[in-house]
Amino acid sequence: MRTKLIDWPTFIGSVILLLAVTLPLIFFPETGKALVGMANEYMTSNFGILYLALGLGAFGFLIYVAFSKNGHIKLGDEDEEPEFNNFSWAAMLFAAGIGSSILYWSVIEWVYYYEGPPFGLTPESTEAIQWSTAYGMFHWGPIAWAIYALPALPIAYFYYVRRISVLKVSEAVRPILGDRSDGPLGKVIDILFIFGLLGGAGTTLALGTPMIAEGISELTGIPVSLGMKAVIMLVCTVIFAVSSYAGLNKGIKLLSDLNIWLALGILTFVFVFGPTRFILETTFNGIGIVMDNFFRMATWMEPFGDFGGFTSTGFPESWTVFYWAWWLVYAPFVGLFVARISRGRTIRGMIIGTMVYGTFGCVLFFGVLGNYGLYLHLSGTFDVISYMATYGPAPTIIAIISQLPFGSAVVGVFTVLAIIFLATTFDSSSYILASVTQKHVEDEPLVWNRLFWAFALSIMPLTLMFLGGLETLQTASIVGGFPLIFIMILLGWSFMRVSSSDIRAQDEYESPTIHIQYRKKKRTPFDVLKDKAD
Numbered sequence: 001m002r003t004k005l006i007d008w009p010t011f012i013g014s015v016i017l018l019l020a021v022t023l024p025l026i027f028f029p030e031t032g033k034a035l036v037g038m039a040n041e042y043m044t045s046n047f048g049i050l051y052l053a054l055g056l057g058a059f060g061f062l063i064y065v066a067f068s069k070n071g072h073i074k075l076g077d078e079d080e081e082p083e084f085n086n087f088s089w090a091a092m093l094f095a096a097g098i099g100s101s102i103l104y105w106s107v108i109e110w111v112y113y114y115e116g117p118p119f120g121l122t123p124e125s126t127e128a129i130q131w132s133t134a135y136g137m138f139h140w141g142p143i144a145w146a147i148y149a150l151p152a153l154p155i156a157y158f159y160y161v162r163r164i165s166v167l168k169v170s171e172a173v174r175p176i177l178g179d180r181s182d183g184p185l186g187k188v189i190d191i192l193f194i195f196g197l198l199g200g201a202g203t204t205l206a207l208g209t210p211m212i213a214e215g216i217s218e219l220t221g222i223p224v225s226l227g228m229k230a231v232i233m234l235v236c237t238v239i240f241a242v243s244s245y246a247g248l249n250k251g252i253k254l255l256s257d258l259n260i261w262l263a264l265g266i267l268t269f270v271f272v273f274g275p276t277r278f279i280l281e282t283t284f285n286g287i288g289i290v291m292d293n294f295f296r297m298a299t300w301m302e303p304f305g306d307f308g309g310f311t312s313t314g315f316p317e318s319w320t321v322f323y324w325a326w327w328l329v330y331a332p333f334v335g336l337f338v339a340r341i342s343r344g345r346t347i348r349g350m351i352i353g354t355m356v357y358g359t360f361g362c363v364l365f366f367g368v369l370g371n372y373g374l375y376l377h378l379s380g381t382f383d384v385i386s387y388m389a390t391y392g393p394a395p396t397i398i399a400i401i402s403q404l405p406f407g408s409a410v411v412g413v414f415t416v417l418a419i420i421f422l423a424t425t426f427d428s429s430s431y432i433l434a435s436v437t438q439k440h441v442e443d444e445p446l447v448w449n450r451l452f453w454a455f456a457l458s459i460m461p462l463t464l465m466f467l468g469g470l471e472t473l474q475t476a477s478i479v480g481g482f483p484l485i486f487i488m489i490l491l492g493w494s495f496m497r498v499s500s501s502d503i504r505a506q507d508e509y510e511s512p513t514i515h516i517q518y519r520k521k522k523r524t525p526f527d528v529l530k531d532k533a534d
Contacts, residue, residue: 005446007168009187011437014194015456021195039479041317047482048321049301054485055324056298059146061492062351065153070499071348075160082344088253090357091260092341092428097148097334097358099425100208100418102140106365107397109136110374111388118300118315133282133374134289136366138297139323141290145358147327149351150488151335154495156342156350161502168436169193169332173490175498189487190436196329196481197429198457205458208422209233210394215415218398219408232419237458239423259420266413267368273405274368275375282374283367322478329481331488336432347499373400430454 025032044051065071074080082089110132117128118135154172158164164171170186180186212232213224222228239255271279290297300320302312342350376382382403388396404410433453434445444450 005438005440006449007190007437007439010190010194013187013191014198014437017191017195018198036475036479040475043479043482044317044321044325048317050485051321051324051328052299052301052316054328054488055143055147056295058150058488058492059143059298062146062149062355065496066348066351069503070496071346071351073157073161073347073499073503075156075345075347075350076343080344082342084253084341086353087260088257089341089345090353090361091256092253092424093334093338093354094358094361095256095259095421095424096337096428097145097330098140098362098421099204100211100421101204102362102365103369103414103418103421104207104211104393104397105140106136106362106369107373107400108370108384108388108393109139109366110370111385111396112319114374115385116313116315118297118313118319120313129374129378130285130289133286133371134293135297135319136370137286137363138290138294139319140362140366141359142355143298144323144327144362145355147324147331147488148334148358149338149354151332151491152338152342152350152354153335153347154491154498155336156339157347157495157499159339160343162498169336169487169491173487173494175494176490192481192483192487193332194433194436196478196484197333197433204422204425205233208418209236211397212415212418212422214394214398215411215418218402218411219415233458236419236422236426237455239419255420256424259417259424262413262417262420263365266410266417267364269410270368270372270404274372275379278375279368279371282371283363286367286371287363325478325481328484328488329478331484333429333432335491336435337428340432340435376400376403426454426457429457433457 025036084092113132113135114128115123117123117125117131119131121127121131151169151172154175155169158172158174168186168190170177170181170189173189174181177185181189209229209232210224213228216222216228216232217224297320301316302314304312338350338354345353373384377384382400384396384400387399391399398411398414401407401414402411430450430453431445433456434449437449437453438445
């Protein structure tokens with residue numbers, strides 16, 4: 001039976017954990033929200049340095065791997081071409097890793113930095129303006145994509161080089177954990193990954209759905225309501241369920257390509273018909289600020305607190321630590337997905353491509369959309385801060401977009417783009433969740449398994465949206481994702497241990513005497529290691 005392919009302990013354990021967290025939030029929302037909030041504050045305040053150290057460590061580690069011998073390893077046969085061209089590959093990894101959240105934050109994140117700047121600067125000052133144009137690029141830049149790319153290394157290596165048809169985080173740490181990967185510890189690792197992804201998906205829905213609802217309201221005049229949000233969520237669910245059902249090549253790839261073309265179209269329109277010079281100069285200036293202060297931003301904490309004349313702002317915990325924790329929750333999923341679509345590429349190509357394409361895409365969004373909103377405010381064309389204080393973030397985003405020429409048409413395209421962005425994230429998520437809950441994946445996960453997770457990704461967030469607990473689920477997933485810090489270290493260690501051993505075997509195999517001996521026996525470099533083990 002096909003159900004024998006399912007890893008039932010992981011499948012059922014994930015559902016039980018999700019219910020164990022969400023049911024108390026449904027029946028005891030206030031108490032649950034308070035407890036989760038306290039846990040989150042405790043984690044970010046006391047262990048924030050671990051998140052920052054992980055981010056900077058992942059960035060440095062990946063740069064090292066990319067330019068080491070390990071980076072030359074081909075994911076597949078030596079003469080194999082990449083399964084997807086660069087455009088489709090970049091489109092899929094960007095859409096999966098970012099989703100509609102980029103449309104939300106790129107437009108208004110500068111407002112938060114402008115009013116609550118880092119380093120104890122005066123709010124709404126000239127210095128605050130400078131940093132507000134840069135910090136979004138930093139938080140969505142190279143470190144974020146390094147955190148995403150790290151899990152892809154061992155997963156892709158085992159899947160395409162070692163030919164082990166298992167797409168699981170627990171399988172990727174087998175060189176370190178050994179047979180414990182098959183036991184309770186391995187199941188816990190996979191379940192924590194699934195729970196984090198489900199909670200992170202809740203965040204994406206929490207941000208994307210109200211924004212889409214405001215766009216539809218702007219176009220139709222229908223007031224935003226819970227009913228409208230529920231319909232939007234269900235429509236998005238159907239879209240990504242159909243895409244997931246169609247599979248990687250026919251569904252996810254096509255939807256991601258369409259998504260990127262629409263995104264490039266709207267960014268080009270804003271750049272050309274908006275304040276072009278201001279956008280160009282401010283973006284360039286913001287990039288310079290990030291490059292000049294990269295390590296300061298990556299390591300900035302507030303160790304002196306509220307003594308010795310210092311005043312704690314809470315900025316690192318509220319923003320950088322939170323973002324690194326958010327990327328960490330999503331990292332195994334994006335890593336699994338990047339690994340799955342990277343057949344035919346080298347390790348170096350996968351690392352550099354993920355970090356460069358991902359960062360470049362985010363810089364475009366923050367540079368164009370964010371600086372357009374900033375221009376409206378500074379020029380007095382539209383008081384973004386007052387409007388946001390009165391109506392909230394989602395209406396402000398649509399109000400900013402509607403200031404463009406042909407405002408209604410642009411809002412329409414922007415809303416469609418948000419829907420597709422949401423769908424591309426979720427079809428990729430359901431594909432990977434189905435892969436993780438199977439014992440092995442030869443080509444693609446089972447259809448019914450993909451569809452189950454497509455609807456599971458929306459049912460819980462939909463329920464919590466009506467009860468006002470969606471943000472609490474997102475916070476709970478970040479708290480629950482704390483062990484992923486140590487799992488990420490295991491993943492990097494696992495990759496280096498296995499790939500370096502195989503490189504040594506390859507070097508030994510290619511020595512004249514050994515090469516002739518093994519070539520006659522039609523054996524591979526990996527047989528060298530097996531012989532040594534025996």
